[in-house]
Amino acid sequence: MSKSDPAFLAKLSKESQEAEKLFIGNIASRLGRSAISPLPAHPFRGAPEFWTSYELEREERIARFMSNWQAAGGFTERADSMSEIPDIVARILGELNAKSTIRQNLPELKQLGLEERLPELRHDAWDSLDAEGSLRTAEQADAGIVLADYAVAYTGSMIVMSSADKGRSVSLLPNILIAIISADRMYTRLGEVMSRVAAVPGDQFPAGIHFISGPSRSSDIENDLTIGVHGPGVAYALIVG
Amino acid sequence: MSKPQGSNVKERAKSALKDEFLIDAVKFTTERLKNGKKAATAEHGNWEEWRERGRQIRLHTIAHLDYYLSQFIANARAQGVHVHFAPEAKDAARIAVEIAKHRGAKSVVKSKSMVSEEVHINEAFEKLGIESIESDLGEYIIQLANEPPSHIIIPAIHKNRYQIAELLSKEAGETLPPETKILAGFARRKLRDKFLEADIGLTGCNFGIAETGSVVIFENEGNARMVSTVPKTQITLMGMERLIPSWDDLEVMATLLPRSATGQKLTVYMSGITGPRRENDGDGPEEMHIIIVDNGRSLQLGDPDFQELLNCIRCGACLNACPVYRHIGGHSYPGTYSGPIGAVLTPALNKNTQEWQDIANASSLCGACYEACPVKIPLHDMLVYLRNRKVERGYTASGEKMAMQGFKLLMGSHKWFRQAVKAGQIGQKLLVRDGYIRSQIGPLGGWTAYRHIPALPKRSFREQWAGLSSEVEKSIRPMPDEMKKRMEQTVQARGKGGHHA
Numbered sequence A: 001m002s003k004s005d006p007a008f009l010a011k012l013s014k015e016s017q018e019a020e021k022l023f024i025g026n027i028a029s030r031l032g033r034s035a036i037s038p039l040p041a042h043p044f045r046g047a048p049e050f051w052t053s054y055e056l057e058r059e060e061r062i063a064r065f066m067s068n069w070q071a072a073g074g075f076t077e078r079a080d081s082m083s084e085i086p087d088i089v090a091r092i093l094g095e096l097n098a099k100s101t102i103r104q105n106l107p108e109l110k111q112l113g114l115e116e117r118l119p120e121l122r123h124d125a126w127d128s129l130d131a132e133g134s135l136r137t138a139e140q141a142d143a144g145i146v147l148a149d150y151a152v153a154y155t156g157s158m159i160v161m162s163s164a165d166k167g168r169s170v171s172l173l174p175n176i177l178i179a180i181i182s183a184d185r186m187y188t189r190l191g192e193v194m195s196r197v198a199a200v201p202g203d204q205f206p207a208g209i210h211f212i213s214g215p216s217r218s219s220d221i222e223n224d225l226t227i228g229v230h231g232p233g234v235a236y237a238l239i240v241g
Numbered sequence B: 001m002s003k004p005q006g007s008n009v010k011e012r013a014k015s016a017l018k019d020e021f022l023i024d025a026v027k028f029t030t031e032r033l034k035n036g037k038k039a040a041t042a043e044h045g046n047w048e049e050w051r052e053r054g055r056q057i058r059l060h061t062i063a064h065l066d067y068y069l070s071q072f073i074a075n076a077r078a079q080g081v082h083v084h085f086a087p088e089a090k091d092a093a094r095i096a097v098e099i100a101k102h103r104g105a106k107s108v109v110k111s112k113s114m115v116s117e118e119v120h121i122n123e124a125f126e127k128l129g130i131e132s133i134e135s136d137l138g139e140y141i142i143q144l145a146n147e148p149p150s151h152i153i154i155p156a157i158h159k160n161r162y163q164i165a166e167l168l169s170k171e172a173g174e175t176l177p178p179e180t181k182i183l184a185g186f187a188r189r190k191l192r193d194k195f196l197e198a199d200i201g202l203t204g205c206n207f208g209i210a211e212t213g214s215v216v217i218f219e220n221e222g223n224a225r226m227v228s229t230v231p232k233t234q235i236t237l238m239g240m241e242r243l244i245p246s247w248d249d250l251e252v253m254a255t256l257l258p259r260s261a262t263g264q265k266l267t268v269y270m271s272g273i274t275g276p277r278r279e280n281d282g283d284g285p286e287e288m289h290i291i292i293v294d295n296g297r298s299l300q301l302g303d304p305d306f307q308e309l310l311n312c313i314r315c316g317a318c319l320n321a322c323p324v325y326r327h328i329g330g331h332s333y334p335g336t337y338s339g340p341i342g343a344v345l346t347p348a349l350n351k352n353t354q355e356w357q358d359i360a361n362a363s364s365l366c367g368a369c370y371e372a373c374p375v376k377i378p379l380h381d382m383l384v385y386l387r388n389r390k391v392e393r394g395y396t397a398s399g400e401k402m403a404m405q406g407f408k409l410l411m412g413s414h415k416w417f418r419q420a421v422k423a424g425q426i427g428q429k430l431l432v433r434d435g436y437i438r439s440q441i442g443p444l445g446g447w448t449a450y451r452h453i454p455a456l457p458k459r460s461f462r463e464q465w466a467g468l469s470s471e472v473e474k475s476i477r478p479m480p481d482e483m484k485k486r487m488e489q490t491v492q493a494r495g496k497g498g499h500h501a
Helices: A006-030 A058-071 A082-095 A128-140 A190-198 B009-017 B020-044 B047-063 B065-078 B089-102 B114-118 B121-127 B137-145 B161-172 B180-197 B223-227 B247-261 B307-311 B317-321 B323-328 B339-350 B353-360 B368-372 B379-392 B398-411 B414-430 B442-448 B461-475 B481-493
Strands: A075-079 A100-103 A122-125 A143-147 A150-152 A157-161 A176-182 A208-212 A234-240 B082-086 B107-110 B131-134 B200-203 B207-209 B214-219 B233-239 B269-273 B287-293
Touching: A006 B065, A006 B082, A006 B089, A058 A075, A058 A234, A075 A082, A082 A143, A082 A176, A082 A234, A100 A128, A150 A190, A157 A176, A157 A190, A190 A208, A190 B247, B009 B020, B009 B323, B009 B353, B020 B047, B020 B247, B020 B317, B020 B323, B047 B065, B047 B247, B047 B307, B065 B082, B065 B207, B065 B287, B082 B089, B089 B121, B089 B200, B089 B233, B089 B287, B107 B121, B107 B180, B107 B223, B114 B233, B121 B131, B131 B137, B137 B161, B137 B180, B161 B180, B180 B223, B200 B223, B207 B247, B214 B223, B214 B247, B223 B269, B247 B269, B307 B339, B317 B323, B317 B339, B317 B368, B339 B353, B339 B368, B339 B379, B353 B379, B368 B379, B398 B414, B414 B461
Parallel strands: A075 A234, A100 A122, A100 A143, A143 A176, A176 A234, B082 B287, B107 B131, B107 B200, B200 B233, B233 B287
Antiparallel strands: A150 A157, A157 A208, A208 B269, B207 B214, B214 B269
C-alpha cells in the first residue's frame, strides 16, 4: 500500500477544514482582528538594500566558491569545457577505488561516456519508472554524479532540484558525490537563486530543492568535526567554464 | 551521573555543578560555538543591519500570522500536502499516531525536531509498539541514554566521547573505542538500515514559506534528507510561528541562523520540500502530512510583553552566551527548551505561573542573550516581566513578601527611613569587620552566603546632601532637547513590545 485509503484521507481532510477555522480564527482574534488579515504590505522583504547590489566578478565568484567548498571539507576541480570532465571523473573514481556510479538521467551526464571509458565499473542512470530498483541501486552505488541547477559563490553551495530524471537519492545515498557545476549558473548571493526558485510556477515546482555546501558532517560528539555521517563523505565540485 | 536531579532549578543546578564532566563539556562546546559565531558574523560584516532586517521580517510575519499561515496552508494543500492542526501537544501526538496506525507502520525514523520533544512523540509511538528512532547523531545518543536534549543545536552537549562510546558499545554489542570517527561510523551503518526499512519519516521544520507552501530544513548530517527521501510517508511537525512570507526572506534567515548557531556560512544541507513526490518522481514521500502545532504559542499573540518570543528562530546562540546556562547545563531547566529562551518560553507555553518563580530567577539579567540573539528578542526584559507577573499573582515566597512590605514602609516615610539608617549604623557595630558584614545570621544569610555587605558609612548620603547639592548645582549642564526627547520616547515605548509595519 503506497498511499492511504481515500476514505481515511477524506475523513482527515474534513477534520482539517473544521479545525483550520478555529485555529486561524483564534490567531486572528488574539491579534485583535475579527477576520483574517488582508494581504499585508511587506516593506522589509528579503535582504537589506546594501546587499542586493553586491556582486562578484566571474573569476572572483569561482574562486570564492572553490575556497568555501574546500573549507567545508570538499574537493574542487576546474575545467574549461565539458569535454575535459570525463577524464577528471575517471581519475577521481580511480583514485577513490569506486566500483559503481549512479547519475541523474540527463543527456549531459550520459555524454560523459563513462560506460565506454570505465567498462569495469557498474554504471546506472536514475530511472523513475523503476523507483524501488533505482533507490536500491543508489544505495549500493559508490558514487553519485549530478549536474547542479545553480551554485552560490558566497556560501559555497550548489543546488539540485528534484524531478523524474533527477532523483534526490543520487546526491544523497552514495558515499562519493561528484557535482558538475556550469560557471554560467553560478551566482554571487543566495538571494539570486531564491528569486529564481520563487519564479517557478506552482505546477512545475520541484518537490525537493537542496542547497548542498560540502560533505555531510556532524559535530555532535564533543563538537569534534566528523565528515560523512549520513550523506556523502567525499564531495567533489567540478566547475566548468 | 547522567542527569541532574531535583524538583526545581536551584536543586538541579546544585547537582549539575557537582558533575565535572558535564561542566567541562558544556563550557568547552558553548565556548567553541560562541567563538564560531563571533568569527562568522565579523567576516560577513554589517551584522547589526542583518539582525535588524531579520527582526523586522519576524515581527511582520507574526503580526500577520493569520494571513501567512492561511497562505501557507492553501499552497501546501495545492501541492498535495495533508495539513492538520494541533491546538495542544496531545493533539499532535494523536494525529501522528492515527496516521501511523492507518499506514500499518512498524517503524518511524525521525530527524531533529524540537516540537516533537514538546509533544513527546516517541513515547506516543512506542506505546503502540511502533519503533521510533532518532537519526540525528546527537539525538540518537541521548535517545540511547533515555534523556531529553540539553541544547537546541547540540542535544548531547553534556556527554563526552567516553560516555558516548559506552552507550554506543551497548548498542553495537561490542566495545567501540572513544574515537569520534569510529563512533559516527557505527551510527551511520546502524541508522542506514533503519532509514531503508522505516515506514514513516518524521521531520521538524525550521521555516515554512508562505508563498509556496514549502518546508525548509537546515541540517549538516543529511539525516533529514534521508528521512524526507526514503520512507513512503512523511510527517512534518511545525510550530505555527515558523513561517516566513517568501523565498527572498529565506536568504535573510539563512544568513542569520547557521552563523548564529555554529558559525557556518550555511549548513551543509538546506532543503526546501514542497509537497510529496511529483507524479513521475522516483523518490521522496508518496504521502506528506504537516501537523501545525500551537501548544501555548497563540497565548503570546497580542501580549505586548511576550509576542516577540514567537520571533525565535531556534539557533541556540542565547544558550552559548548565557553565563548561567554555561555553568548549569540544559537539564537544570525544566521542559524541552533550556537557556534564556527556555527560561521564558517554558512558562509562557505551559501557562504554569508557579514555575515562573523558579526559572525566571535563574538569570543574572546581564542581557548577553539579547546581544547574541540574531532577531534581537529582549529576553532579559522578558525575564523581568515574568518576575513582575509572579509578584502580581502572589507567587512570592513569604520571607521576600515580608521584606518587600518592610521596604515599602521605610521608603514611604523619610522619618522612618532616617531612623532605620541610624539604627543600622549603631546595630551593625557588632557585625562589621574591615568595613564589611560577613555574618550569615538570620535573613542576612541569603545575601552573605555568596558576597559581603559593605558597612553603612558614618554619614549617609542624605546627611551629606545639604553640602553636596550646592556643588552639583554649580557643575550641572542642561540636557540637550534632542537627548531629552529621545529619553522620553524610550521611557514611553518601554514594555510595549516591538514595532513593525
